[in-house]
Amino acid sequence: MAKRIFISYRRDDTGPVAGRIYDRLSALLSKPNVFFDVYTIKGGENFEKKIVDAIGKCDGALVFIGDKWLEASPASKSRIWNEKDYVRAEVREALARSMTVLPILVAVARMPDPELLPEDVRDITTRNALPLRHESFDDDAENIVAAILGRRERERDWEKRRGPVATALYAAAGILVSCVVLLGAALVHFWVFDRALSESIGAPMTVLLAVFAVILGGWAGFRYARRLIT
Numbered sequence: 001m002a003k004r005i006f007i008s009y010r011r012d013d014t015g016p017v018a019g020r021i022y023d024r025l026s027a028l029l030s031k032p033n034v035f036f037d038v039y040t041i042k043g044g045e046n047f048e049k050k051i052v053d054a055i056g057k058c059d060g061a062l063v064f065i066g067d068k069w070l071e072a073s074p075a076s077k078s079r080i081w082n083e084k085d086y087v088r089a090e091v092r093e094a095l096a097r098s099m100t101v102l103p104i105l106v107a108v109a110r111m112p113d114p115e116l117l118p119e120d121v122r123d124i125t126t127r128n129a130l131p132l133r134h135e136s137f138d139d140d141a142e143n144i145v146a147a148i149l150g151r152r153e154r155e156r157d158w159e160k161r162r163g164p165v166a167t168a169l170y171a172a173a174g175i176l177v178s179c180v181v182l183l184g185a186a187l188v189h190f191w192v193f194d195r196a197l198s199e200s201i202g203a204p205m206t207v208l209l210a211v212f213a214v215i216l217g218g219w220a221g222f223r224y225a226r227r228l229i230t
Helices: 011-029 047-057 086-095 119-126 134-149 151-161 163-193 197-201 203-229
Strands: 005-008 060-065 100-106 130-132
Touching: 005 011, 005 086, 011 060, 011 100, 011 134, 047 086, 060 086, 060 134, 086 100, 086 119, 100 134, 130 134, 163 197, 163 203, 197 203
Parallel strands: 005 060, 060 100, 100 130
Antiparallel strands: none
């Protein structure tokens, strides 16, 4: 059974990057298994009740922390201290349950000092956080998805839902490209030296080169398919 993941973020703080991680997770788990308020909460629904119900059905939560996560509001020293702050409610609900809560530090953001947070969400500072930076986004996103899903489960899901057909197609495409390149090289060699490639390097070496090209092309196609789909 696929895991269900809750995404907590502030729209004016980490909305775009949270959305990109949502796209990756929903591609792996399907959209109903990833709670992202913009797409999951419909107009007219009770926001707070929907949040509590959603977290209660989830196996893990990603808490995106940017440089505006604690930004002060006119009514208080920091909006996280507001009892009605939805991010505070999300984090509080997630921490109160036996689930994985993974803080994500976006760009240059750092984990807030415990004394800057209300007691009911202070435990977030004890959770190991992962970075998400623009210059290394793909690698960081890979680490985040692997951490929240579990690497083995993620690979198993890929193999089950998307792996076989895509792998075969891209591997075949890689082999075709490598063969075309090798054939092109052989034609160029013939045009320049006026003799077949096998006459220059010998038949055994020519066969070995062709086998190597097929193996290299298939491997490259497989790796490209895996990276593209996951």
